[in-house]
Amino acid sequence: MKFRMKWIKKLLVWMVCFCFSMMSLLPILWSVLTSFKKYIETQIFPPKILPDQFSLHNYAELFKGSSSIVKPLLSSLEVAVITTVIVLLIAIPAAYSMSRFRTKRTHDIQMWVIGMRMAPAVAVLVPYYIIYSRIGLVNNKGGLIVLYVLSNVTFAVWLLSVFFDGVSKEIEEAAMVDGLGHWGTLLRIVIPLAMNSILIIAAFVFIFSWNELIYAMNLCGQQTQTLPVILSTYASDVSVQYQMMTATQVIQIIPVALITLLIQKNILTGLSFGAVKG
Amino acid sequence: MKQKQKTLAERNAVTAKIMLAPLLTVLLVLGIFPGIYLVWTSLTDLQMNNASSGNFIWLSNYLALVTDSSIFGSALLKTLLFCLAALPIQFVLGYVIAKFFMAAVDMKGTGFLRTVYMFPLMITPLSVGLFWNYLLNPRVGAVNFLLQSANLPLQEWLSDSSTAFPCIIGIYLWQWTPYVAMLIQAGLLSIPGELYESARADGAGLLHITKSIDLPMLKKVLGISAILSLVQIVQTFELVLATTNGGPGTSTLVSAYAIYRDAFKYFQNGRACAEAVVLMVITTAISQVLAKYVLKEED
Amino acid sequence: MKRTLCLVLALCVMTATACGGKPASPEVGDSNTAEGSGTEANVDQDNLDAPAVDENTGELFSTSSEQAEAYQAFAAELSGKYAGKSLNIVTVSDPWLSGMKEIITEFEALTGCTVYISDLGYDACYSKEVLIASQKSNEADVFIYDYPWIGALSESLLPLNDSLTDHKALVNYEDFFAVGQAGSTWDENILGLPFAPYFTMLTYNTDLFEKAGIEKAPATVEELKEAAAALTSESTAGIALNNQSGTCVGQAYFEWIYNFGGKAFESCYPGSDDYYADMTPCLTSEESLSVVRFFKDMLQYEGSGALNMAWNERFSAFATGNAAIMSPWITDIMPLDDTEQSLVSECYATAPAVCAEGVKQHTPVGGYSMGVSRYAAESDLAVDFMLWFTSPETAYKFIGAGGLPARYSLIYDPELCSQYSYYSTLQQVVDTSFCAFRPQIPESFEIMDTIGQYIGLYLDDSMELEQAMKTAEEEVTKLLEDAGYTVNR
CATH class of the missing domain: 3.40.190.10 (Periplasmic binding protein-like II)
Structure with missing residues (x-):
């Protein structure tokens, strides 16, 4: 009896989670359905839930010819992946340092770091456009990556230092005694133990660079356009082609969803560092 | 012995600096120029579409923001309202959702559901705005279609000044609550399971667990997420750009949108930079207070 | 744990190399195809011109025989002229863009150059053009702009008066709607050629x-x-x-x-x-x-x-x-x-x-004209492109591909009139129209x-x-x- 109660409770909890996911999913499902429609089908009321025919025409259109979205898609991936890797390389040691060697200045540095995050795009974009156009970095993925690193490294450092605080210091001290230096401890003990948190941060850095529009719009030319720039072209002073826009949106979600699903086995499965701590 | 300890401390200090070096270099090298540019430009009348502009005009831009019945003032209030309305909902909802996902963590399919739940984060905000503008279109939108199917009165949503701003907040919450929920979940993971077990053994209720375990343990994560979300809200303008352009009237005109317009449409760069400085000072002040509270304890 | 770390790192490296490698190669490919088509241009030219041939008379659309001759000479001169060069255009992503892209492939085939088009939404396009102009950047050769933008861009657009005199017969400037001429002229400098004027009706x-x-x-x-x-x-x-x-x-x-x-x-x-x-x-x-x-x-x-x-x-x-x-x-x-x-x-x-x-x-x-940036890396190519694109011959094709008329000869063409019902209204209003209604x-x-x-x-x-x-x-x-x-x- 008790077993059954527990089971029902679990199922209820799962159902609630399912509902939360549906809140996110339903509008996107509508967007998927819209992506198969013709323009005129998207504009009639009451709307038809299913398109007259499931034609892949809109998607085919996206991959056609010189304006195919394959290149922007790859640019987006490239920029987001490289940004994520660089951000982690810079943020992990910095966060470890902030978490372990706490000095008076740590707090100042942390505040300064987060202050950088508050700079609105206009404060960063215009001066960077001026520099980039002088040194020929406009229309260059490297230039974009530099800005993405700048805007993401701050939040990564902040959160990682908090998560590193949670990693048991006893295990580390034992490792130190065994002759591992700080770098060794960081690599062999702290990073594996805080892997879940690092992955979550990595996912967010990836998503933010994946989504970023304002810098990309002004610093990319045709050869380096990222996917958000393509999406932004649907915001014009003419009729919005919702069927094409939603098709692009769906394509924007797919790679990130796949990557998240791939790494999500690592998030929250196995041992969390909290469990080790106890 | 004492000698040795000192060298160890020195060595630690060196390691600490080496580890921080790349970050500080990046921030210094990349951050200093925009900083100087921002402050300098805010003291000039620069208009990038006008070659004869760019004269130093002292604090005129700032004075104009204060003295005029400037649009920016009311836009700042709108942003404040946005924060006050959105942040609590975002955090309560985010916490509840994170708790549920934690409770279901060992069940099949939860991971998949969590990824699905994060989908809104993966779309460019401008495009989210365009799409919700379509869903909320009073004439052809899916939301009014749902209302009609349920025999409820149809709404004007973004075309009515009483509902437009709540709609903008709703769209923001739809996209960014998953962000907070995931950060909170990451924090919940670091709370040892035994704490809950012993609390439950003592017969503590859900509310009590929230108050005595989760809140204190999550304090830092919550504080940081709050600052990050604050920054997120303060910088939200694509949503407005894609849906209402600040209307009806000025009911959805938030300060980030005003700055964006001044900077990239009117090219009143001097004024835009002054506005950006004001906004940054206010946000930094608020986050300082938050951060002090969050980071104080363990020192 | 260690294994997962390795896995993730490996994944990152793989993706990074996969992505890092790919975008580089198409660029190499692009220039190859450009050169390749440059050599073929002579052969293909007759075929490419085919769509503009009037079915009744078997002749290219043109405004006069003199103009037609000038066009033939101009096209012959362009053939293969810009092999290996590239042209950068910044434009809004309005509906005529797909037609324009289609027609531009012909220009690429004819001259051997590669054309890169950055298309953006209306506001974004304006901001980008002003940014480019303010830094005197050579990032763009051709600006496509709406009439109200001309004041902001006036210092950065190349006056075309001389080029138009040199190509008087080809351009037949008087054939452009007067309102389009006025909309693209600033302080007596002709700063662009209209190709997609928008009338309200x-x-x-x-x-x-x-x-x-x-x-x-x-x-x-x-x-x-x-x-x-x-x-x-x-x-x-x-x-x-x-x-x-x-x-x-x-x-x-x-x-x-x-x-x-x-x-x-x-x-x-x-x-x-x-x-x-x-x-x-x-x-x-x-x-x-x-x-x-x-x-x-x-x-x-x-x-x-x-x-x-x-x-x-x-x-x-x-x-x-x-x-x-x-x-x-x-x-x-x-x-x-x-x-x-x-x-x-x-x-x-x-x-x-x-x-x-x-x-x-x-x-x-309102509507769009194209102008050449003063700081263009390829201003000759840019000017030639504009002359080619706005010529009556190409303008006619552009309409077939989803474009708009910017010339009198087009809205009075009987065949086009029968195809597009709103041309008759256009005829009524074209000379009572006002381009500076927005300053x-x-x-x-x-x-x-x-x-x-x-x-x-x-x-x-x-x-x-x-x-x-x-x-x-x-x-x-x-x-x-x-x-x-x-x-x-």
């Missing part, structure tokens, strides 16, 4: 008109009001107007003010010697107030969503038969013929924009948005009419004063 649903017993298109504001009232029903709106606060209704204000017999600024009106000599705003004049009052009066005939109605929603309402009248840009009339985009392809008609009793009709014109000065958008915002506040009942327009006038006055225009308080 009254567009109405003939079925709904018939049902309501209205026989002819409204020509005056009063008639329009009556028609809208008669056409409004439970299911359909009498009219769809752009009411969204800010740019949208601000633009609408400028579209209507001249046809209400008013003017927005003291010396800015059709036929004025110098539009910007006296920029005293006239926003509180009786005509001006009646325009705004008219917007509010019409709300009752506009159905739901009226206060957030912008270009997109207006088109959709009309194209689905949910609104009986609209007054859109020509670019929102063109897709009405397409059954995938419209349910009214068989039952719509156009007429000149309405005006108040006793006022001479003026059609607001073409750098402050244009700020003025438009400021006015639009206060009109928005009035439409939304947050402000009284007089107060709204008075505040708008004060702000615009201050703005213009600060910018150094002559303003009399």
